[in-house]
Amino acid sequence: MDKYQHRRHNKNLLMVHLIFVTKYRKKILFGNFNNDIKQYIFDACQERHWYIKRMESDKDHIHILLQYNPTDSVKNIVSLLKQKSTYLAWKEYSNMLKKYYWKERTLWSDGYFAASIGMVSQTTIEQYIKNQG
Template identity: 50%
Template sequence: MDAIKQKIQSIADAHHCEIVAMETDKDHVHILLGYDTTDSVCNIVKTLKQETTHHLWQRFGPFLAKHYWKKRIFWSDGILCL
């Protein structure tokens, strides 16, 4: 999970967001995020999911391929933005 935390932190830094708190477990992540109110929560979550998915498949592709039926999927939908 350290790989996830480090990647999320680097994404937040790149997008000028502040991670107030972050906790991980073996199958989920909780993040309390400070961000500019002109940014969309949906876009922030989408960026976090896209960039961490890409990073994890690059780093752990052979392992993930054994556990996921569809390649390049890692996160559940989890947030609905209309």
Template identity: 45%
Template sequence: MGTWKSKNRHKYLLQYHIIFVCKYRKKLLVSQQISDDIKQFSYEICQRHKVIIKYMETDKDHIHYMIETEPTMSVSRIVNLMKSYTTHHIWERYPNYLRKHFWKEHTFWTDGYFVWSVGNVSEKMLKRYIENQG
């Protein structure tokens, strides 16, 4: 799945599956141009903050990411950075088009998100390992 990272005196492998949904489930990612731009903006912001995008793909109204991060970055911080950065830059690039969809506010994503930690072992295997300690 992934390789352990080492920093100072700790080892880690923090991987997450994250999904963002377009506000009001609007099918804005059908446009290949917008979809590609969102992906590019996502790479830009993640690269600045040492977050690795392992996989990323869009559907009509949402985007999936599999990311890897360091223990110093919380998931909520990553989500906030990615959503605000992509929203800001997509509005800069397509203001007239987006104004037709969101006439009250400059938004692109819903307020919420989905996140799931990706592990190398199943819960059952981890439970067995912990129970067999000592």
């Protein structure tokens, strides 16, 4: 199977490692709530033709390895995933979440971690470019 995305005017393989942390590092990602949060993120990605290669969580944060389109910025991807998962979580689990976030309808901390990943090392790319022409 081809790992590249084929579009009308490009062929690409853009991947990013994302980490979202729960607000105040509350240890709430477990059981059905954890499974549903992952499903909300998965569904949002599917709607936009982003592909989750791997997603796992600990009690207070979630890791996502995501393949995305060149027309999407990482900042916008993060914003959309956090907003949608927060909205759906509060819609379904408001009684539970009120115990942890009694003043605001929040789920994730304001920041995030993002690192682009490649299928080859920086050294390999530098050597390839150096040997052109």
